[in-house]
Amino acid sequence: MNNITCIITDDEPFARKGLQGYVEKIGFLELKGVCEDALQLSDLLQKQPVDLLFLDIQMPHISGVEFLKALARPPKVIFTTAFENYAIQGFDLDIMDYLLKPISYERFLKAAWKARDYFSSKEQAPATVPYIFLKVNGKLEKINFDEILFIEGMENYVAVQLQNKKLITHSTIKNLLEKLPKGQFIQTHKSYIAAINQVDTIAGNTLHIKQYQVPVSKFLKEVVLGQIIK
Numbered sequence: 150m151n152n153i154t155c156i157i158t159d160d161e162p163f164a165r166k167g168l169q170g171y172v173e174k175i176g177f178l179e180l181k182g183v184c185e186d187a188l189q190l191s192d193l194l195q196k197q198p199v200d201l202l203f204l205d206i207q208m209p210h211i212s213g214v215e216f217l218k219a220l221a222r223p224p225k226v227i228f229t230t231a232f233e234n235y236a237i238q239g240f241d242l243d244i245m246d247y248l249l250k251p252i253s254y255e256r257f258l259k260a261a262w263k264a265r266d267y268f269s270s271k272e273q274a275p276a277t278v279p280y281i282f283l284k285v286n287g288k289l290e291k292i293n294f295d296e297i298l299f300i301e302g303m304e305n306y307v308a309v310q311l312q313n314k315k316l317i318t319h320s321t322i323k324n325l326l327e328k329l330p331k332g333q334f335i336q337t338h339k340s341y342i343a344a345i346n347q348v349d350t351i352a353g354n355t356l357h358i359k360q361y362q363v364p365v366s367k368f369l370k371e372v373v374l375g376q377i378i379k
Contacts, residue, residue: 153200153201153268154181154200155178155180155199155202156199157182157184158187158189158190158203159185160205164229165183168252168257171258178201186211187208187210187211187212188210190204201224201225203229204226204227205229205230206230206232217242222326225268226242227245231249231250245267246263246264248260279295281328283320284318285316292309292316297334298344298358298361299363300342302339303317322340322342325342332345336369337363337366338363339366341364354366
């Protein structure tokens with residue numbers, strides 16, 4: 150399998166150095182950066198997407214938990230923290246593992262192997278089909294990904310705008326985004342997902358797709374532009 154790319158983020162210099170030393174001992178981990186806080190990590194992720202984050206929880210400006218909640222499509226995460234009481238909250242966010250400081254090399258290695266097993270199984274998984282089934286008006290309807298222009302969230306429902314019609318299904322933006330192929334769709338706003346290859350023009354904080362306008366949040370604008378303008 151390919152190496153697992155990763156970033157270390159911790160506000161303590163000693164902790165960063167220790168984790169970096171551990172990563173360098175493990176052949177299948179490839180370190181792409183070391184950050185002092187979530188702000189640095191946010192900037193780095195826009196330039197260097199990775200498979201895995203070693204993320205401290207208690208940091209200045211924004212905690213690791215808050216940062217993870219704000220990411221639309223986060224990498225897999227292994228939390229590193231000195232506070233055991235965050236464990237339950239961390240696993241609610243579907244993290245891969247939880248390392249309690251001081252972290253021994255043996256415990257770090259166990260977490261790294263867990264990550265390796267996860268990514269290895271993903272590589273062996275069969276190719277995804279180019280469509281999705283959504284429940285619309287009491288029946289399951291097949292929707293090809295290349296027919297989707299954009300998706301709009303409306304509380305517990307989403308409207309899927311296709312090239313020739315609109316479908317409404319009971320779901321949330323977050324749940325539907327997880328079912329869409331990465332690299333083909335991007336969340337532009339807390340209530341909108343756009344099909345990248347359907348964007349005709351970009352004007353300010355708006356994407357123009359056919360006759361429709363899709364808003365872009367100021368917090369996501371840099372990430373969105375980076376994905377569309379390659």
